[in-house]
Amino acid sequence: MTSNKYLVLAGVTVCAAAGDSLLSRGMREVGNISFQNLSSIILAILNPWVALGILFLLGFFASYMTALSWADLTYVLPATSLGYVLLALIAKFVLHEQISVTRWLGIVLISAGVGFVTRGPELTHNPGREISSRSAQALAARQK
């Protein structure tokens, strides 16, 4: 893994955490959406917190797609779950919320999971390469 790839994984992590917290803040302002007034879910996008949240989620999507282009799904997902830890640390050090022992334990578990998966290979199966090597073989056979 190159440092650029770690940067992409960091982008996935930070954008997901920022996007989720902005969205949840915005949706609390928008209030309950029921099946009776479905139009309010479209209007929810006009809330500035929701709009900013969506912007971050677009950034998340771009970096997530990039990561998936060179790594397994079962590598990218656990590797980027540090976002939850980030959210808890923001709550502690920026919002000065108390963090209980259980939550610290949760942080430890997630970090351990991230450590586990990132020590292994990032790619175990690549259908794209298989197809291109197959067509390369076909090409070689035809040229013979």
Place this chain on the structure above:
Amino acid sequence: MTNEIYTWGAISAIVIASCVGDVLLSRAMKLVGDVGELWRRKGLMTVIGRILRNPWFIGGVLCMTIAFYSLLFALSWEDVSLVGPAAAALTFVANAVAAKIFLNEKVDRRRWIAALLVAGGVVLLAA
């Protein structure tokens, strides 16, 4: 009570839609190939064009849209501390199973442990 049914319905919708979406998107991006490499060789427009023309990608985005709106629904009823972690924890485990079956990823012991540790951690964070 009705709210509870709505919430868990929305959580299941999020898990199923994002799991199917993740599998489709992962497949799409493997077919597109390493984005960074492709960008250097052929430029950004080629990368974007190749991604947007991929039918797996379109299907994946459709599923992600469903997951996103289910999340918005659920968040408007229930606190983020239940919906987010519940959906995320279940998605980690569901994705490990789906990636093994549909993407032929080698989900070895290391990856199972990682998925379970993260899912457990997410649940504890919400507790």
